[in-house]
Amino acid sequence: MRRFFGKIEDDFAVIEGEEFAHLKNVLRMKEGDQIVVYNKSEIEFLCKIKELKKEFALAKIEKQNICPALPKKNITLFQAVTKRDNFELIVQKAVELGVKRFVPFLSEYCSAKEFVNKKERIEKIVLGACKQCECSVPMIVENVVSFDDMLRCASKHNLLLFANEREGDNFDFLSLKNAEDIAIIVGPEGGFSEIEKEKILEINSKSVSLGKRILRSETASIVLVGMVSILSGN
Amino acid sequence: MRRFFGKIEDDFAVIEGEEFAHLKNVLRMKEGDQIVVYNKSEIEFLCKIKELKKEFALAKIEKQNICPALPKKNITLFQAVTKRDNFELIVQKAVELGVKRFVPFLSEYCSAKEFVNKKERIEKIVLGACKQCECSVPMIVENVVSFDDMLRCASKHNLLLFANEREGDNFDFLSLKNAEDIAIIVGPEGGFSEIEKEKILEINSKSVSLGKRILRSETASIVLVGMVSILSGN
Structure with a gap:
């Protein structure tokens, strides 16, 4: 699944800037597509894209868990x-x-x-x-x-x-x-x-x-x- | 010391082609300079440049020994x-x-x-x-x-x-x-x-x-x- 850095606001992830451009223009992702969003914390957010606006994408958080690939040492x-x-x-x-x-x-x-x-x-x-x-x-x-x-x-x-x-x-x-x-x-x-x-x-x-x-x-x-x-x- | 691939002929090493161009034009080496020559064998040849011709360099072999960096396995x-x-x-x-x-x-x-x-x-x-x-x-x-x-x-x-x-x-x-x-x-x-x-x-x-x-x-x-x-x- 594709991964993006974004902001987490309540039950939603917001993908902006270059990350949004990549999602929309390069990968041509659509509403309904599943993505993983990171906000630089230890949690990974499994989301479904809800809306593609002009400047950002809004994705609904469906599940969240500790990222399994974090360094231990x-x-x-x-x-x-x-x-x-x-x-x-x-x-x-x-x-x-x-x-x-x-x-x-x-x-x-x-x-x-x-x-x-x-x-x-x-x-x-x-x-x-x-x-x-x-x-x-x-x-x-x-x-x-x-x-x-x-x-x-x-x-x-x-x-x-x-x-x-x-x-x-x-x-x-x-x-x-x-x-x-x-x-x-x-x-x-x-x-x-x-x-x-x-x-x-x-x-x-x-x-x-x-x-x-x-x-x-x-x-x-x-x-x-x-x-x-x-x-x-x- | 600089290293070059070349041919070994009796007591001399001959550096030709791109190796010669690098020696002469890039590194601007001169007669009397010391170099190491490899001929793709396990021996490394310590040489002194004797003559810089138009197409090749001639270097006198001064010492030769088994290359210490050969892979063992x-x-x-x-x-x-x-x-x-x-x-x-x-x-x-x-x-x-x-x-x-x-x-x-x-x-x-x-x-x-x-x-x-x-x-x-x-x-x-x-x-x-x-x-x-x-x-x-x-x-x-x-x-x-x-x-x-x-x-x-x-x-x-x-x-x-x-x-x-x-x-x-x-x-x-x-x-x-x-x-x-x-x-x-x-x-x-x-x-x-x-x-x-x-x-x-x-x-x-x-x-x-x-x-x-x-x-x-x-x-x-x-x-x-x-x-x-x-x-x-x-």
Whole structure:
């Protein structure tokens, strides 16, 4: 069934703006069609379209239940800013894999220092991925922070994994099974500087190796987040 | 150090064609510069550029050793044809993650039935990814096969994993540690039909769940291949 983000008002869901345009003009949905509506809460609303107005659609709520695809664990991804295409890919995959909080940061070898946090575009990617993976609560994307601010935030997490290319240790992924709060740090295309690596290890992170081949930043991010999510039962 | 594919002739490496153009015109390398040359064998050749001719570069081999990034395990990916961008992403990531053999196939819900196996373009992606992840032997990409031919090939593997969305079982990824030969089947954007699923299960595959969220085909592929590769010690 098709999914849309909308507002809930009493027994009705209201679909407006781009979501409405997609429903009406792209999918050509009609009165009587069934849809699922998310309002960014943990509830999913099964609705039937009642009226298609000029500016919005009104749908009657027929049933509501807790969204079954909500992430169970608290996974935070501290992701260095990468080139735009890769960055957007990482954001999309992080949503699919159940990351709850996404914190972009700048480090020495970031290739995109001029990165402007295009909030609207990123939000659109997040909402699109939510609908695709059928998760009603969008991942929180923070504003870009500095490397030192990232360290301060990351140090507050009990279990902090650091994708350290070929230098990392053989991490016991089985130990993730009982972890509730997991944070992951992934560097930019150019990797971290030696000083940055030292600083990350000083805040008690676990340095994780992803094998002998050099992975691109987005590959490391998607694979490590995927493993953490699946093996922790997220 | 920069990596190039070339021919080995006695004590010299010869870099021609697009690889030469990249070396000379893009990277503007000079005589005396050090490079690593791959000839698609398991050996990597450390060379010093001796002469830049009009059509090729000649580099003297100074040292040679077994490439340290070769995959240790035999991982085969049976990947349903997806939209071009996603397909190319999957090919690139499969190389980085140490897949040895890649078999594209067509199934009922493939969105790209008109898929033409653009051998040259795919080969370019494979070689680019090899250089990026520092692996001297390129992944083998087979021609596209039918669903039934895929089943026949896949059934010959001892350990066959099938990405079965939310219907899969809780696979014990730890059991991968001692596996030498592992095959993975991933469906297209539209998933497999019920009949196809039954057929895949009949050839003794292990149905693997990747969590409660619906993953895109390329996400399922990258994450499952990544987990198999890392947890098997590939």
